[in-house]
Ligand code: HEM
Ligand SMILES: [Cu+2]
């Protein structure tokens with residue numbers, strides 16, 4: 132128990148950290164505010180994702196309440212409406228999905244799965260988390276101060292320049308992206324260093340669990356995409372505050388340039404949100420089919436290909452921004468190409484189930500729900516990738532339905548699959564199976580009722596980001612809002628489940644899923660001890 | 672469908688009787704367009720009835736792609752149901768352990784690739800079709816403003832006017848809430864109309880779902896699109912790119928009329944718009960009241 136191993140600046144801290152082997156308990160402040168432990172930091176991330184999800188969810192309930200009837204007055208003005216939709220998008224992406232999948236499950240399980248004692252840079256890890264918290268404070272200020280930020284999560288200028296959005300709120304929102312971006316960037320560096328350098332002996336890249344592959348590819352996407360967003364946001368801030376005109380036509384700038392930069396980040400960003408989900412689904416499907424993953428290498432490299440191609444398709448978000456005919460064709464074809472590796476993933480999951488002995492425990496329900504609903508979202512994605520069709524569908528509710536099928540019914544389902552799969556490992560207590568299933572079914576009905584009718588609204592021509600709409604759209608909007616309320620109610624079930632887990636006295640075995648669960652996290656006790664591996668595990 | 676047209680017909684009758692009272696003295700040259708109103712209807716589940724050849728092609732390709740996609744979704748869904756029934760723990764106690772099957776792995780790369788090729792071919796020809804704005808009969812500049820549209824007829828000097836949504840408290844019988852505007856675009860049927868779309872302030876979206884037209888209105892640049900409307904009637908569209916507080920309150924209305932009516936309308940409009948005497952349809956808040964300010968600017 133020497134205190135010189137990994138901290139020579141502060142021997143005291145090292146002492147305390149080592150004391151945690153079960154002897155002295157670290158103080159609350161030391162454990163949670165100055166944490167360097169990947170599991171504690173993971174827990175912090177998951178907690179913040181729950182908070183982000185609640186805030187973003189409340190905003191979405193307000194939106195659906197407003198849209199329940201035409202000519203409604205739940206939201207008092209267009210200004211307020213625009214602030215709400217902007218904050219909803221930003222919070223759900225940067226403070227819910229990403230912290231849950233990458234910071235949360237990534238921190239908890241990547242080191243464990245590769246047999247590493249912790250992340251490569253534990254303090255950097257802590258810093259990443261607190262940058263995210265600061266970002267959250269900023270995005271909330273951007274929502275609440277003055278008129279709020281009203282340009283949508285895509286923050287296109289000129290609407291958010293100094294002339295059309297004069298308040299300081301917009302600056303807060305822009306800086307919140309910087310803070311979240313720094314957080315993600317540092318996290319990405321940490322994951323790459325950890326995965327490339329700290330695998331246990333015998334854990335070759337080609338033996339590494341798919342969730343680690345997913346996080347590795349995601350980390351590279353972050354590393355390449357976030358700096359471009361940071362550049363674009365910096366230029367916006369300069370335009371707003373220092374009189375530059377990067378995106379200002381009157382000064383020789385170009386608003387379309389911003390769209391290129393934003394989507395060069397934005398399209399990889401959507402894969403940043405879904406690749407970790409792919410990883411989780413592979414583990415869950417394999418565990419509950421009691422079969423190894425089908426086509427492991429194909430699965431891993433499909434993600435790598437998706438990551439690569441994801442960087443050269445960005446202008447499919449700009450088909451109607453006046454890009455040239457040839458660009459429209461190129462970006463259409465490049466986008467469609469991604470459907471092939473995505474198909475490999477879908478079919479390999481089904482092939483993993485094929486011949487298996489499938490148990491429909493709660494995590495598996497979410498995983499099966501994920502696969503089917505993601506296929507629907509992918510199918511509408513292929514429709515939108517047709518530039519000629521996108522001319523009709525862009526920015527209407529068909530688009531909204533598409534990305535909620537891949538996010539609210541895709542990424543979120545994977546988050547819940549991961550939650551039910553690993554909560555026993557994280558807390559040591561089981562979740563109540565019955566209520567887990569109730570949670571799944573209420574959510575499944577709720578979100579489908581919310582988002583399926585939005586396809587019809589889109590086809591009928593209802594634009595996005597409207598607080599009021601022609602009366603002809605009333606019917607499906609009403610159905611959609613009822614669905615949203617069911618989804619909202621299902622969240623209450625989730626909180627009841629959390630309550631049950633944290634008040635449970637039951638203890639779980641190391642591998643409570645049995646033969647199907649084969650990765651390293653199942654070789655350690657539940658809950659995983661503060662220091663996962665006392666000895667370096669060796670993988671044959 | 673029938674019921675909807677019945678409703679529309681009734682509405683149209685009323686509209687003919689009561690609306691646009693000011694123009695009634697001179698007989699509204701666009702009145703014929705009220706006979707066919709292509710507006711969204713409640714519980715609509717598909718595209719609007721195609722109002723232009725472009726929309727017909729979009730409609731066709733959409734069905735084509737969507738059927739292929741529906742096939743894929745049904746196939747995957749079917750596989751999953753089969754797997755869940757056949758390989759659940761009760762039906763299959765001991766799991767197989769295979770992890771490879773080269774044949775199916777090749778198949779599920781090759782078949783999706785072929786399907787994409789089948790989609791890409793007609794899809795690209797639609798892109799070329801949509802891009803071909805050559806040889807228009809006339810060109811209209813559609814300029815987005817916060818929060819109204821301005822239409823400038825390039826071939827008709829002086830014809831440059833603004834188009835505001837009719838606010839809820841000023842609706843006349845027959846008007847459609849959130850879609851009807853005070854001064855619609857008027858075009859002759861069957862002629863190729865080119866739109867030069869731009870903006871003077873923020874981004875807007877010039878979106879005409881029943882005609883298959885959509886482009887951003889971007890300050891500092893002009894983006895073009897085009898349409899041909901074969902049938903006399905009224906068509907609607909909306910601003911489809913977030914543009915601030917009243918983003919949902921700057922719809923687009925197009926009336927397609929016969930060439931004679933169109934020429935008659937041009938005369939009336941030129942006279943009226945220039946003299947600023949068009950029936951004032953004064954707007955209440957939150958819309959700005961000085962809607963005719965722009966009309967004075969005759970270039
Ligand atoms: C087969 C796979 C996919 C294809 C072909 C595809 C295609 C597209 C296209 C063409 C658009 C632009 C439509 C428009 O702006 O008019 C789009 C939008 C979008 N997609 Fe996908 N997509 C796919 C999967 C995903 C996934 C996996 C996610 C996220 C998890 C995602 C999230 C989004 C989002 C958030 C938008 C809208 C962004 C916005 O304008 O606010 N998509 N998709
Ligand atoms: Cu994209």
Ligand SMILES: [Cu+2]
Nearest residue numbers: 910912914918
């Ligand atoms: Cu708008």
